[in-house]
Amino acid sequence: MSTSDIAEVRRHVERLAADGIDVVRVTFPDLLGTDRARDVLLEELPRACEHGLAFCRAVYHTSPKGDVVPVGGGLDAGLPDIRVHPDLDTLVALPWEPGVATCLADVVDPTTGSPVPESPRDLLRAVLARCTEHGLRPVVGPELEYFLCDPVPGGGWRRYARESGAVYTAGLHADPDNHLLRTLRHLRDLGVGATHGCHEFDGGQFEINLTHSDAMRAADRAFRFKAAIKELARKEGRLATFMAKPFNDAGGSGFHLHLSVDGQDGRNAFDDPTDAYGLSATARHAVAGVLARAPALTALANPTVNSYKRFGPDTLAPWLIDWGLDNRSAMVRIPPERGSGARLELRLGDAGANPYLLIAGTVATALLGVTAGEDPPAPLEGYGYDTAKSAVLPTTLSAALDALEADTELTRLLGKGFTAAYLSYKRNEVERFQRHVTDWEFTEYAHHL
DSSP states (O other): OOHHHHHHHHHHHHHHHHTTOOEEEEEEEOTTSOEEEEEEEGGGHHHHHHHOEEEEGGGGGBOTTSOBOOOTTSGGGTSOEEEEEEEEEEEEEOTTSTTEEEEEEEEEOTTTOSBOTTOHHHHHHHHHHHHHHTTOEEEEEEEEEEEEEEEOTTSOEEESSOOSSOTTBOSTTTOTTOHHHHHHHHHHHHTSOEEEEEEOSSTTEEEEEEOOEEHHHHHHHHHHHHHHHHHHHHHTTOEEEOOSOOOTTSOOOBEEEEEEEEOTTSSBTTBOTTSTTSBOHHHHHHHHHHHHTHHHHHHHHSOSGGGGGSOSTTSOSOOEEOEEESOTTSSEEEOSOOGGGOOEEEOOOBTTSOHHHHHHHHHHHHHHHHHHTOOOOOOBOSSOOOTTTSEEOOSSHHHHHHHHHHOHHHHHHHOHHHHHHHHHHHHHHHHHHHHOOOHHHHHHHTTTO
16 A cells, blocks of 8 residues: 555544444445445554455355355365455445444455456446447446345244235335335435335335446445345344345336446437437447347346246236337336436346346446447337247246357456356356255145155
């Protein structure tokens, strides 16, 4: 660290101490988008900034149940270290935890000083650097849905406030404990750019919208948003889940991305008032790129075995490859705003997606479309979900992973190191699921065979 860097760290420490902060929680995303973290006493923060915090690299290869998956660079290399360096530009106090601030972190290989290929934040950084080379600056607005659950005596979870028919409402009708109001105020104080929220389609389901910003900040905010929602639920003895489809008798939860691009002049490069659709050639090429690589993108947008149970007829989740003008039955929707508001909305992702990987994949596919000069087919008219008109997306995680591996242009842009690690990690998930005996199987067969 330089003398100026040391002085800057000291200024942060003095400011935090004056605000009554004595612990800094340093966090970074794993491949799933789960927050990995360490609490650092304030007086130790300068040392953590100078030397980094040592974590085992297998933190990226660990399953949700704690098993270490055999991914290259982990078990086979003797479980080496990574170094995690606090990013003090992202410091913010935790509104619900007095005396604690939090910040994001950058991750490097201690032997090379370079980013590790599994780092989602660095993957997005690399994709955005390619956009900069072409004079483009992606702007992203995330929308996320989740279910809130109450504990069941004796074990298990049930949906909170299972009132039916309370679609797009606020207040006590479908939220008798005022979960939404309390959460919105905490999110405001956390500074993640929350703008508004409501009860969603199913009982116990909520959606909170985040404002748009440059793509990296949008990913950081979406990552912190998901972590905050889950932590706030834990404080109340509840479970908040972004799982794609947690209940058989309810729909799934989406992670919709609004994407536009600013050009070198700082103006929205998707807008063209002379075009029949009000969209520039750049916008049309971006849409074409997303459509052309949608099967591969599905592996990042719908990253779990459970994701594909959200798809299918009458689900309102996109399972066909199409686009439309202000048409919510399309995978890519073009909202009606033009001018500075011109954008596409990718409705493919489910709420379980890692924000960094979903944004990186979407931006990468759009960029490939722009550089290739591709044009999309005619937009969808009327209600979609017609397999005679549009191709079907992968219907399993295994098929999506195969599509990602086969898309050499996209994997070249994402990087061979990341792609190999992600495919190994996720294929292990598929293998573990295929060996697992489910409750459905026992109920279906045990008493009859």
